[in-house]
Amino acid sequence: MTEIPEHLLKRAQAAREKAAADSGGGADAAGGEAADPRIPAHLLERSRAAKAKSEGDGGAVAVADKVASVVAAAPAAGGVPVGAGPGGHTQRLLTVVKSGSIQDVKATPVDKVHTWPHLLAVEFVAALACTAFLFFFSVFVNAPLLQLANPNQTPNPSKAPWYFLGLQELLTMFHPMVAGVTIPGIALFALILAPYIDKNPSNKPEDRKFATSLMTVHLMFWAVLVMIGSFFRGPGFNFVFPWRDGLFFEL
Amino acid sequence: MAKVIDNPRPTAKERLNKTIDSVQGSQAWNSIFRPGSIFRKGYTDSPRNRSYVVMNSVLYHLHPVKVKRHAVKVSYTLCLGGLSFFLFILLTVTGIFLMFFYRPEATAAWNDIKSLQTSVAFGLLVRNMHRWGAHLMVLSVFLHMARVFYHGAYKPPREFNWVIGVVLLTLTLLLSFTGYLLPWDQLAMWAVAVGTNMMGYTPVFGSQVRFVLLGGVEIGSETLLRWYVLHVLMLPFVIVIFMAIHFWRVRKDGGISGPL
Numbered sequence: 001m002t003e004i005p006e007h008l009l010k011r012a013q014a015a016r017e018k019a020a021a022d023s024g025g026g027a028d029a030a031g032g033e034a035a036d037p038r039i040p041a042h043l044l045e046r047s048r049a050a051k052a053k054s055e056g057d058g059g060a061v062a063v064a065d066k067v068a069s070v071v072a073a074a075p076a077a078g079g080v081p082v083g084a085g086p087g088g089h090t091q092r093l094l095t096v097v098k099s100g101s102i103q104d105v106k107a108t109p110v111d112k113v114h115t116w117p118h119l120l121a122v123e124f125v126a127a128l129a130c131t132a133f134l135f136f137f138s139v140f141v142n143a144p145l146l147q148l149a150n151p152n153q154t155p156n157p158s159k160a161p162w163y164f165l166g167l168q169e170l171l172t173m174f175h176p177m178v179a180g181v182t183i184p185g186i187a188l189f190a191l192i193l194a195p196y197i198d199k200n201p202s203n204k205p206e207d208r209k210f211a212t213s214l215m216t217v218h219l220m221f222w223a224v225l226v227m228i229g230s231f232f233r234g235p236g237f238n239f240v241f242p243w244r245d246g247l248f249f250e251l
Numbered sequence: 252m253a254k255v256i257d258n259p260r261p262t263a264k265e266r267l268n269k270t271i272d273s274v275q276g277s278q279a280w281n282s283i284f285r286p287g288s289i290f291r292k293g294y295t296d297s298p299r300n301r302s303y304v305v306m307n308s309v310l311y312h313l314h315p316v317k318v319k320r321h322a323v324k325v326s327y328t329l330c331l332g333g334l335s336f337f338l339f340i341l342l343t344v345t346g347i348f349l350m351f352f353y354r355p356e357a358t359a360a361w362n363d364i365k366s367l368q369t370s371v372a373f374g375l376l377v378r379n380m381h382r383w384g385a386h387l388m389v390l391s392v393f394l395h396m397a398r399v400f401y402h403g404a405y406k407p408p409r410e411f412n413w414v415i416g417v418v419l420l421t422l423t424l425l426l427s428f429t430g431y432l433l434p435w436d437q438l439a440m441w442a443v444a445v446g447t448n449m450m451g452y453t454p455v456f457g458s459q460v461r462f463v464l465l466g467g468v469e470i471g472s473e474t475l476l477r478w479y480v481l482h483v484l485m486l487p488f489v490i491v492i493f494m495a496i497h498f499w500r501v502r503k504d505g506g507i508s509g510p511l
Binding site: 005006007110111112113114115116117118119120122123126127130131134135137138139141142143144145146147148149150151153154155158159160161162163164167168171176177179180181188191192194195196198200201202203204205208211212215219250251 | 297298301302304305311314315316317318319320321322323325330333334337338341357361364365368375376378379380381382383384386387389393397400401402403404405406407409410413414417421424427428431434435436437438439440441442444445446448449450452453454469470471508509511
């Protein structure tokens, strides 16, 4: 229901063309269907009798009007079910029951593509590009290795890894328990609870202006703190301008 | 009169094709490459084989056979989740290499890194890749989270996968932070001193938390061993479990979210 694969569509198209080509000759052959060995002799006999009768009743009937002629002939045949398609077939297709009307089909049509090659090729290129970037960056930029650790000599400034520098920046403003535990704890907890707090079912950006702006403010808050902590803090963790006093930052 | 050759000598190309045919027709080859593998004889680009490629590969079958058309657009995901996973694999590989040359002891660690850089083939390069890859992974996991938020992809039925994602972000930060100490230089030691001092302000259990993290009252050899085990064994073990749940839930929750 969700989709029709391309190769099946092609196959159906080919079958339809073949049927169209056959039907051209079928009309001519309808009169001489006796040659078809697949149809039992008694059925052929019955259909021929019915045809002769209907032709006797209604005069000459074109092959294309055969269905109509059968309907007209039915009462005359005294209740015996008769029918004759091209080639002497005695069954008729009454109706087609589509699956949707008797089954509970929930799936809505989804436009899908094969993972191979559509997704895997993209992933492969992305992985290669990532590896190449990392490789060349590592060839040209060395990871820092300072002097051997010395507990008796505190470097000035001492900085945490860059992703914790926002917290270290908060330390300059608040009590360590607030800056190091309470605020990051609340932020993390709010992040975890986000899907349970945000009851808006839409994922359209125009319906989510509040959520989007709240998150942007939140992210910007940390980004600005991390940047200040990284680039604008010098000896004694005092405020400096990197273009005037130099950079006090190691990755 | 021209001489008629019944069996002309096969050309190099024909011989190569024959060899390839016999290799690809062998039982060993067919036992290794399952149906649908592009290395199997007579692989054609049919819908059936496209499905088999994914179904019959232990790596690719993380993916469903088919995905929504919009999901393969790079502009939607920016590949951030996949790249985070890829960087994790890259970090595992380079990390295993580094483990061969490193002892987590206060007296040996720094010298091991120094000699890794100077006297081990590709040692400096691999260490650089591990370090920069780690920073890049923190960045890509963080950006992945932002991307998911802005797409509203945490909404039902994906709420719990978002929670797991936040856990993964935390674990990524912890992995990076525990690795930060291992070079045992001034940068490492004092960055960790700042970080653990902050954790010491945890209400009620502050000093206990700090003691457990440091393996003592000060950063020392015990801390190094502790963080080394956390970094190379325990945290990777935990993060792999959470990643498995994360990827599994992506599929169980109906694949990638959207389109917007």
